[in-house]
Amino acid sequence: MSKPSYLGLLNSIAVNEAKGQVLLQTWADHTADEQLRATLEFVAIREGEHAWTFTKRLCELGYAVDETRAFQVFKDFDGLLACAASDASDAEKVALLAGDGSDDDSNDPFRGFFNDTSIDPQTGALLGRYIAEERDSGRRLRAEYDRVRATAEAAAADVVAAPTQNGHSNYEIELDEMRRCIAELQEDIAALRKKVKKLR
Ligand SMILES: [Fe+2]
Incomplete structure:
Protein backbone atom coordinates (compact mmCIF):
# COMPACT_ATOMS: atom_id res chain seq x y z
CA MET A 1 0.00 0.00 0.00
CA ALA A 161 -23.94 53.03 37.19
CA ALA A 162 -24.78 51.71 40.66
CA PRO A 163 -26.08 54.59 42.79
CA THR A 164 -24.36 54.65 46.15
CA GLN A 165 -24.32 57.87 48.17
CA ASN A 166 -26.74 60.66 47.27
CA GLY A 167 -27.27 59.17 43.83
CA HIS A 168 -23.54 59.20 42.97
CA SER A 169 -21.93 56.07 41.50
CA ASN A 170 -18.73 54.50 42.83
CA TYR A 171 -17.03 55.77 39.72
CA GLU A 172 -18.11 59.38 40.37
CA ILE A 173 -17.07 59.15 44.01
CA GLU A 174 -13.64 57.84 43.01
CA LEU A 175 -13.30 60.69 40.52
CA ASP A 176 -14.19 63.24 43.22
CA GLU A 177 -11.61 61.67 45.52
CA MET A 178 -8.96 61.92 42.82
CA ARG A 179 -9.88 65.57 42.17
CA ARG A 180 -9.53 66.31 45.89
CA CYS A 181 -6.09 64.64 45.95
CA ILE A 182 -4.95 66.64 42.93
CA ALA A 183 -6.20 69.91 44.49
CA GLU A 184 -4.32 69.12 47.73
CA LEU A 185 -1.16 68.33 45.78
CA GLN A 186 -1.48 71.61 43.88
CA GLU A 187 -1.81 73.49 47.20
CA ASP A 188 1.29 71.71 48.58
CA ILE A 189 3.27 72.57 45.45
CA ALA A 190 2.19 76.24 45.65
CA ALA A 191 3.22 76.38 49.33
CA LEU A 192 6.60 74.82 48.52
CA ARG A 193 7.17 77.33 45.72
CA LYS A 194 6.52 80.19 48.16
CA LYS A 195 9.02 78.73 50.62
CA VAL A 196 11.62 78.32 47.88
CA LYS A 197 11.08 81.95 46.80
CA LYS A 198 11.62 83.18 50.37
CA LEU A 199 14.82 81.16 50.67
CA ARG A 200 16.30 82.72 47.51
FE1 LIG B 1 -10.40 20.53 18.55
Whole structure:
Protein backbone atom coordinates (compact mmCIF):
# COMPACT_ATOMS: atom_id res chain seq x y z
CA MET A 1 0.00 0.00 0.00
CA SER A 2 1.44 3.37 -1.00
CA LYS A 3 1.86 6.13 1.57
CA PRO A 4 -1.51 7.86 2.14
CA SER A 5 -1.54 11.51 1.10
CA TYR A 6 -3.54 12.50 4.20
CA LEU A 7 -1.07 11.43 6.90
CA GLY A 8 -0.15 15.08 7.53
CA LEU A 9 -3.79 15.94 8.21
CA LEU A 10 -4.20 13.05 10.67
CA ASN A 11 -0.90 13.94 12.35
CA SER A 12 -1.86 17.61 12.78
CA ILE A 13 -5.24 16.66 14.23
CA ALA A 14 -3.63 14.26 16.73
CA VAL A 15 -1.07 16.85 17.88
CA ASN A 16 -3.38 19.85 18.13
CA GLU A 17 -6.29 18.02 19.73
CA ALA A 18 -3.93 16.81 22.49
CA LYS A 19 -2.87 20.42 23.07
CA GLY A 20 -6.49 21.56 23.03
CA GLN A 21 -7.32 19.05 25.73
CA VAL A 22 -4.50 20.27 27.99
CA LEU A 23 -5.43 23.91 27.46
CA LEU A 24 -9.15 23.53 28.11
CA GLN A 25 -8.70 21.17 31.07
CA THR A 26 -6.20 23.58 32.65
CA TRP A 27 -8.67 26.43 32.28
CA ALA A 28 -11.44 24.22 33.71
CA ASP A 29 -9.23 23.52 36.73
CA HIS A 30 -8.76 27.26 37.32
CA THR A 31 -12.25 28.71 37.10
CA ALA A 32 -14.86 29.26 39.79
CA ASP A 33 -17.62 29.46 37.15
CA GLU A 34 -19.26 26.03 37.33
CA GLN A 35 -21.17 26.37 34.07
CA LEU A 36 -18.04 27.38 32.18
CA ARG A 37 -16.05 24.59 33.85
CA ALA A 38 -18.58 21.95 32.76
CA THR A 39 -18.38 23.08 29.11
CA LEU A 40 -14.58 23.32 29.14
CA GLU A 41 -14.30 19.81 30.59
CA PHE A 42 -16.81 18.39 28.13
CA VAL A 43 -14.89 19.79 25.15
CA ALA A 44 -11.53 18.83 26.72
CA ILE A 45 -12.68 15.20 26.92
CA ARG A 46 -13.65 15.32 23.25
CA GLU A 47 -10.30 16.85 22.31
CA GLY A 48 -8.46 14.09 24.16
CA GLU A 49 -10.54 11.39 22.50
CA HIS A 50 -9.87 12.92 19.08
CA ALA A 51 -6.12 12.96 19.80
CA TRP A 52 -6.15 9.26 20.69
CA THR A 53 -8.49 8.30 17.83
CA PHE A 54 -6.23 9.86 15.21
CA THR A 55 -3.08 8.58 16.91
CA LYS A 56 -4.62 5.10 16.73
CA ARG A 57 -5.61 5.54 13.05
CA LEU A 58 -2.07 6.62 12.18
CA CYS A 59 -0.85 3.48 13.98
CA GLU A 60 -3.25 1.28 12.03
CA LEU A 61 -1.91 2.80 8.82
CA GLY A 62 1.64 2.04 10.00
CA TYR A 63 2.78 5.52 11.08
CA ALA A 64 3.41 7.40 14.32
CA VAL A 65 2.55 10.91 15.49
CA ASP A 66 5.37 13.37 14.79
CA GLU A 67 4.91 16.71 16.53
CA THR A 68 7.70 18.37 14.56
CA ARG A 69 5.77 17.85 11.31
CA ALA A 70 2.40 19.04 12.60
CA PHE A 71 0.73 22.29 11.62
CA GLN A 72 0.65 24.33 14.83
CA VAL A 73 -2.83 25.69 15.54
CA PHE A 74 -1.65 27.33 18.80
CA LYS A 75 1.06 29.82 17.87
CA ASP A 76 2.13 30.46 21.49
CA PHE A 77 0.94 27.35 23.28
CA ASP A 78 3.09 27.86 26.40
CA GLY A 79 1.82 31.43 26.77
CA LEU A 80 -1.79 30.34 26.36
CA LEU A 81 -1.31 27.55 28.89
CA ALA A 82 0.19 29.98 31.40
CA CYS A 83 -2.82 32.26 30.88
CA ALA A 84 -5.26 29.34 31.36
CA ALA A 85 -3.57 28.45 34.67
CA SER A 86 -3.29 32.06 35.88
CA ASP A 87 -5.46 34.10 38.25
CA ALA A 88 -6.70 36.21 35.32
CA SER A 89 -10.48 36.51 35.12
CA ASP A 90 -12.44 34.25 32.81
CA ALA A 91 -13.31 37.29 30.70
CA GLU A 92 -9.60 38.05 30.27
CA LYS A 93 -8.96 34.40 29.36
CA VAL A 94 -11.79 34.50 26.83
CA ALA A 95 -10.22 37.61 25.26
CA LEU A 96 -6.82 35.91 24.93
CA LEU A 97 -7.74 32.27 24.34
CA ALA A 98 -10.87 32.71 22.26
CA GLY A 99 -10.09 35.91 20.39
CA ASP A 100 -12.68 38.52 19.54
CA GLY A 101 -15.60 36.15 19.03
CA SER A 102 -15.42 36.31 15.22
CA ASP A 103 -14.60 32.61 15.09
CA ASP A 104 -18.04 31.76 13.75
CA ASP A 105 -19.29 29.40 11.05
CA SER A 106 -17.91 31.64 8.28
CA ASN A 107 -14.40 30.73 9.47
CA ASP A 108 -15.06 26.99 9.50
CA PRO A 109 -11.61 25.36 9.07
CA PHE A 110 -12.99 21.92 8.14
CA ARG A 111 -14.53 22.67 4.76
CA GLY A 112 -11.60 21.40 2.72
CA PHE A 113 -10.96 18.18 4.65
CA PHE A 114 -12.62 15.94 2.08
CA ASN A 115 -11.02 17.58 -0.96
CA ASP A 116 -8.60 14.65 -0.88
CA THR A 117 -10.64 12.01 -2.71
CA SER A 118 -8.22 9.21 -1.78
CA ILE A 119 -9.27 9.14 1.89
CA ASP A 120 -10.10 5.55 2.84
CA PRO A 121 -13.59 4.78 4.24
CA GLN A 122 -12.42 4.04 7.79
CA THR A 123 -10.46 7.28 8.07
CA GLY A 124 -13.30 9.14 6.31
CA ALA A 125 -15.80 7.92 8.92
CA LEU A 126 -13.53 9.14 11.73
CA LEU A 127 -13.02 12.49 10.02
CA GLY A 128 -16.77 12.95 9.53
CA ARG A 129 -17.50 12.38 13.20
CA TYR A 130 -14.52 14.53 14.18
CA ILE A 131 -15.71 17.48 12.07
CA ALA A 132 -19.30 17.29 13.37
CA GLU A 133 -18.07 17.14 16.97
CA GLU A 134 -15.61 20.01 16.47
CA ARG A 135 -18.37 22.21 15.05
CA ASP A 136 -20.62 21.31 17.97
CA SER A 137 -17.79 22.01 20.45
CA GLY A 138 -17.24 25.38 18.77
CA ARG A 139 -20.91 26.29 19.22
CA ARG A 140 -20.87 25.23 22.89
CA LEU A 141 -17.68 27.20 23.62
CA ARG A 142 -18.87 30.30 21.77
CA ALA A 143 -22.11 30.29 23.78
CA GLU A 144 -20.13 30.15 27.03
CA TYR A 145 -17.64 32.81 25.89
CA ASP A 146 -20.54 35.11 24.97
CA ARG A 147 -22.11 34.53 28.41
CA VAL A 148 -18.80 35.22 30.22
CA ARG A 149 -18.24 38.42 28.18
CA ALA A 150 -21.80 39.61 28.84
CA THR A 151 -21.52 38.90 32.58
CA ALA A 152 -18.24 40.82 32.81
CA GLU A 153 -19.65 43.76 30.83
CA ALA A 154 -22.76 43.87 33.03
CA ALA A 155 -20.61 43.80 36.19
CA ALA A 156 -18.45 46.64 34.86
CA ALA A 157 -21.56 48.66 33.97
CA ASP A 158 -22.93 48.08 37.48
CA VAL A 159 -19.79 49.53 39.04
CA VAL A 160 -20.17 52.70 36.97
CA ALA A 161 -23.94 53.03 37.19
CA ALA A 162 -24.78 51.71 40.66
CA PRO A 163 -26.08 54.59 42.79
CA THR A 164 -24.36 54.65 46.15
CA GLN A 165 -24.32 57.87 48.17
CA ASN A 166 -26.74 60.66 47.27
CA GLY A 167 -27.27 59.17 43.83
CA HIS A 168 -23.54 59.20 42.97
CA SER A 169 -21.93 56.07 41.50
CA ASN A 170 -18.73 54.50 42.83
CA TYR A 171 -17.03 55.77 39.72
CA GLU A 172 -18.11 59.38 40.37
CA ILE A 173 -17.07 59.15 44.01
CA GLU A 174 -13.64 57.84 43.01
CA LEU A 175 -13.30 60.69 40.52
CA ASP A 176 -14.19 63.24 43.22
CA GLU A 177 -11.61 61.67 45.52
CA MET A 178 -8.96 61.92 42.82
CA ARG A 179 -9.88 65.57 42.17
CA ARG A 180 -9.53 66.31 45.89
CA CYS A 181 -6.09 64.64 45.95
CA ILE A 182 -4.95 66.64 42.93
CA ALA A 183 -6.20 69.91 44.49
CA GLU A 184 -4.32 69.12 47.73
CA LEU A 185 -1.16 68.33 45.78
CA GLN A 186 -1.48 71.61 43.88
CA GLU A 187 -1.81 73.49 47.20
CA ASP A 188 1.29 71.71 48.58
CA ILE A 189 3.27 72.57 45.45
CA ALA A 190 2.19 76.24 45.65
CA ALA A 191 3.22 76.38 49.33
CA LEU A 192 6.60 74.82 48.52
CA ARG A 193 7.17 77.33 45.72
CA LYS A 194 6.52 80.19 48.16
CA LYS A 195 9.02 78.73 50.62
CA VAL A 196 11.62 78.32 47.88
CA LYS A 197 11.08 81.95 46.80
CA LYS A 198 11.62 83.18 50.37
CA LEU A 199 14.82 81.16 50.67
CA ARG A 200 16.30 82.72 47.51
FE1 LIG B 1 -10.40 20.53 18.55
